[in-house]
Amino acid sequence: MWRQHRYKILLSLLLLAGGLLLAINAGDAKPQIELDALDILGEGTTLLVACGWLGLIISSRPAGRVTEWLYYGSLLLVFSYFLDLLDEFIRYPEHVRLMSWLESLPAPVGMLVLTYGLVGWHREQRAINRQLRGRELFLRDHQLIDPLTQLYGMDYLRAVLQREIELHKSQHKALSLLVLDIDNFAGFNRRFGMAAGDAYLSRVSELLSNQLRHSDVVCRYAGDRFIALLPNTALPQAQIMAQHLRQQLRQQLCAPDGAHDQPQLTVANIAVQQDSADSALQAADAALALAKQTAALNLQHV
Numbered sequence: 100m101w102r103q104h105r106y107k108i109l110l111s112l113l114l115l116a117g118g119l120l121l122a123i124n125a126g127d128a129k130p131q132i133e134l135d136a137l138d139i140l141g142e143g144t145t146l147l148v149a150c151g152w153l154g155l156i157i158s159s160r161p162a163g164r165v166t167e168w169l170y171y172g173s174l175l176l177v178f179s180y181f182l183d184l185l186d187e188f189i190r191y192p193e194h195v196r197l198m199s200w201l202e203s204l205p206a207p208v209g210m211l212v213l214t215y216g217l218v219g220w221h222r223e224q225r226a227i228n229r230q231l232r233g234r235e236l237f238l239r240d241h242q243l244i245d246p247l248t249q250l251y252g253m254d255y256l257r258a259v260l261q262r263e264i265e266l267h268k269s270q271h272k273a274l275s276l277l278v279l280d281i282d283n284f285a286g287f288n289r290r291f292g293m294a295a296g297d298a299y300l301s302r303v304s305e306l307l308s309n310q311l312r313h314s315d316v317v318c319r320y321a322g323d324r325f326i327a328l329l330p331n332t333a334l335p336q337a338q339i340m341a342q343h344l345r346q347q348l349r350q351q352l353c354a355p356d357g358a359h360d361q362p363q364l365t366v367a368n369i370a371v372q373q374d375s376a377d378s379a380l381q382a383a384d385a386a387l388a389l390a391k392q393t394a395a396l397n398l399q400h401v
């Protein structure tokens with residue numbers, strides 16, 4: 100990052116060193132009694148903040164025209180503030196006008212250049228937003244939304260999971276999956292009919308979307324199976340979320356013939372450690388199968 104801006108940094112250091120040499124040659128040091136601590140503090144702080152801008156521009160922006168405008172505009176301000184601060188320590192003779200021009204002229208020019216850079220930055224951001232919107236519309240256009248539940252379907256899940264796996268890996272952050280399945284949904288359909296089954300699936304999807312966080316991505320994975328992608332979430336936190344979710348769904352869902360006879364839900368979690376979306380989904384399936392087996396064994400022991 101710093102390498103691509105090294106010439107700018109070098110030029111800035113040379114400019115400031117040039118200003119310092121010019122000031123030392125042009126004037127004499129003020130006696131200590133004439134130093135004004137408040138002025139020095141104010142002007143020193145302004146200089147530090149402007150230097151901070153330079154650091155921020157370099158660390159957050161790629162090399163390019165807009166970055167140059169932003170950087171050189173800020174550099175002119177830094178130069179002006181630097182000479183302003185030196186002025187507190189050095190007295191220039193009356194006939195030396197150059198220092199006072201150098202002190203006051205670069206600041207307004209720097210402001211203009213910086214403003215031009217900010218306009219460019221704004222345009223750049225709008226273009227990026229347009230691109231992102233276009234991509235989002237592309238995903239929706241390509242029938243990635245399940246018509247019954249209005250949740251994303253399997254294709255979207257796979258694409259977004261692969262992207263999140265790469266992102267989380269590069270940032271060393273935790274990613275978890277939560278998988279939820281309705282037990283014996285075939286029996287539910289037989290008993291209450293397909294339309295009631297559809298309504299039940301819609302209600303489950305609605306509750307899932309409401310109960311999970313905005314950053315979580317909920318998808319309908321298969322007929323009666325849902326998956327939520329939980330970004331920046333380690334397994335223990337995901338397990339707490341799953342318990343809470345299960346409790347909320349049990350309280351808020353009811354079967355068509357009354358609250359006492361509703362299907363059971365199985366919820367399982369995995370911490371995503373796989374490199375591909377497909378292997379992560381296989382691990383989620385395996386965790387769900389294990390959770391179903393454990394629940395069945397527990398029932399046998401009751």
Ligand SMILES: Nc1nc2c(ncn2[C@@H]2O[C@H](COP(=O)(O)OP(=O)(O)OP(=O)(O)O)[C@@H](O)[C@H]2O)c(=O)[nH]1
Nearest residue numbers: 280281282283284285286288293294296297322323
């Ligand atoms: N009403 C309705 N039913 C669906 C839909 N999609 C899938 N199903 C039904 O969901 C059931 C899923 O069957 P299984 O995968 O055997 O799951 P299950 O009956 O819940 O059995 P376990 O998961 O093993 O407890 C099938 O009977 C499908 O017909 C849908 O969109 N609407």
